[in-house]
Amino acid sequence: MTDKKAAQVLIELKDAAFAYDGRPVTPGMSFRIMAGDYVSILGENGSGKTTLLKGLLRMKEPYRGEIIFADEMKKQHIGYLPQQSGLQKDFPASVTEIVSSGRLNRHKTFAFYTGADRQAVQAVLRRLDIDNLADKSFRNLSGGQQQRVLLARALVASDGILILDEPTAGLDPMASHEFYKLIRSLNQEGETIIMVSHDVHCVMHDATHALHLDRDFYFYGPKEEYMDSVMAASFLHRTEEK
Amino acid sequence: MILEFLSYAFLRRALFSGLLISVSAALVGSSLVLKRYSMIGDGLSHVGFAALAIAMIFSWSPLLVALPIVILAAFLLLRISENNPLRGDAAVAMISSAAMAIGILLISVTKGMNTDVFSFMFGSILSLSDSDMILSVILSVAVVLFYLVSYNKIFAVTFDETFAESSGISSNFWNSVLAVLAAVTIVLGMRMMGALLISSLIIFPPITAMRLFGNFKQVSIVSVLVSAAAFLIGIFSSYALNLPTGPAIVLANILFFLIFSFLRFWKRRKRVTAGGQE
Known part of the structure; x- marks a missing residue:
């Protein structure tokens, strides 16, 4: 990911926070998604993951802060795979x-x-x-x-950006594995991936960045930093317990 | 016999407008059934009954009174089902029985139960006036044309509202469009089939087509064909055997459903035995 495309900011959030049914469900978030990134979004149920995706799809305005989209990211030219x-x-x-x-x-x-x-x-x-x-x-x-x-x-x-909401929910382990492999190869071909997933393994293996969402705080950063963070430690620990 | 039937001008008109209504019911029905809105169709027909009662009391044109009332009811029922899928089901049943009760009360207090009530409930294609007939033809042609022009968008919203929304297709708008199309079709079909039987015209042909076909375009085309065939069989047999038209059409639809179900069963069995031999 050293080509020119990688330097291009696709989506930038500036203290953007989202509400669902009039109630705030996410903290104010500031981060940038670059072309070619593979962002994995993690968090407990009800932490506003799907609501954030709707914001990235421009189906929902943040109630605070702003989202800036790159000019070449035409409205509605985002590939979306909704939760089934x-x-x-x-x-x-x-x-x-x-x-x-x-x-x-x-x-x-x-x-x-x-x-x-x-x-x-x-x-x-x-x-x-x-x-x-x-x-x-x-x-x-x-x-x-x-x-x-x-x-x-x-x-x-899509014009090169895919937003996926728990695409492997309900799939057996073999089919999930195949699906992640496919996403990985699409990312290697240059597609930008933003995916909500319960599967921590896909963060560890494939993603370049992690976004961990909670009601009051969040983490956004390269996968390696996330894996060393306190949030990851407690989240991964809890997931393993299940 | 068929020639004798066709020699009556009013029967020819009934045949023509009934055929068009059957076609639009089958098209709109495919989306309604797949969106799990079948009950809305049923509720609308009962609201339509109340509207016809009101029109009769004041001697107004039945179609012109029923159309706006049923379209409004369609919006209302749609909102209820969307906002509360669980209780929506009960709400639809409540509204439809309430409308039915109000309609019957209004009629029996003012005019008394008479043959009109009977024809509202069970339909009578011959009760249509010339102006009703012309309006039916215009409106059902409009429904069919609109459906064809918007076919791809209606498919997208029927299959996956969330995705359609992300492509800039407003599911709110298209659901409302579908509600209006359903309301118009039900009001038109109600004179022919009656308030109690009209939902069968919307539900049977698509479900029958779906027994055998797994492609939306095929389902749409086959349900139109089934609906038209059931209408023709129904109306000719009702003429020949002196049966009520609405029930005869429903019976023909049931027949098609059973035939298609049998063919599906047979096809699957054949596939299983063929698979076993390999």
Whole structure:
């Protein structure tokens, strides 16, 4: 990550704090996310992780402080993989239909797909090695395949930045491992990754930065600094106990 | 027999407008069912019944009274279900039975229970006036056209509201659009199917299509075909055998559902035996 891109700030938070339902749920945070970073967001349930992601997606304004986005980070051109509600597991839609919907952010009034959209979708399916699933129904796929499809939808929507909210929740260990491997290779290809995860191992192995969120305080820094911090020590300890 | 049916101008009109309503019900129904909003459709039909009662008392145009009331109710029911998924279910049931009770009370106090009430509840495609018919045709064509133009966005919001929101597609707006489309379809279909049976027109065809098809476009097309076929079978058999139209259409829909379910079962069994032989 020594190329020119690495020096580019994508998102900068200046004392930004978020509220949910009118109640503050995060402390004021100040940090910068650079192009090519792999940021892992950790924290207990209810510590405002998903709320922060909504802020990074510009779906929510901070109630205090500000977020500055780089000019080339066009609004809505962020790839998002939301937390799964379980409603979609048996949805009758083909893989191509689902991944194509990632291109809708490029269409304003009339949302018809163009040849360029179809090519982008095919390219992304090949990139994630799921082009053999293109015409398969989402409801007949395994959990790991379903997540891969939703990741493809995020990729096709994005201009190089992916925001993932607990993407491996509900996956078996093998499928989780595969999924993290895929994220790691995407990061090595230059994608910026921001991911909420309960899995501390992915911070230890893959992430470049850690953001640990709690109601009143937070830690943001390179993975190595985090691993030496008091917060990490107590969090990791608690996770191991579970 | 069919030719004899078609020789009556009013039956031809009923056939044409009924077919269009069946098509729009099937399209809107696919999204409603997948968004777990089937109960909203049911609630709206009961509100529609109360609205028809009011229209009858004042001798106003049934469609013009029912449309705004049911559209308003659709917004209300949608908000309730979104804000409180758990109690939303109960709230929808409460509103629908309350509307039904108010409608029946209003009618029996003012005009007494009569054949109109019967046709409101169980439908009568022949009770449509010419102006109702024209309005039905215009509105159902509008619903279908709007659905086709917004197809990709409706798909996105139906599949994943959160993701759609991140792409700049307002789920609030599109859910409201869906609520309006559902309200219009229900009001139009209610004269034909009756307040008690209209939700079947919205729910059966998509569920039937989903038995066999796993792709949203196929589900949409097949549910339109199933809905149109069930309507035709229903209306001709009701003419030939002198059956009430609404129940005959529902019966045809049940038949399709059973056939599709059987085919699915058969397909799976075949796959299992084929797998076992390998």
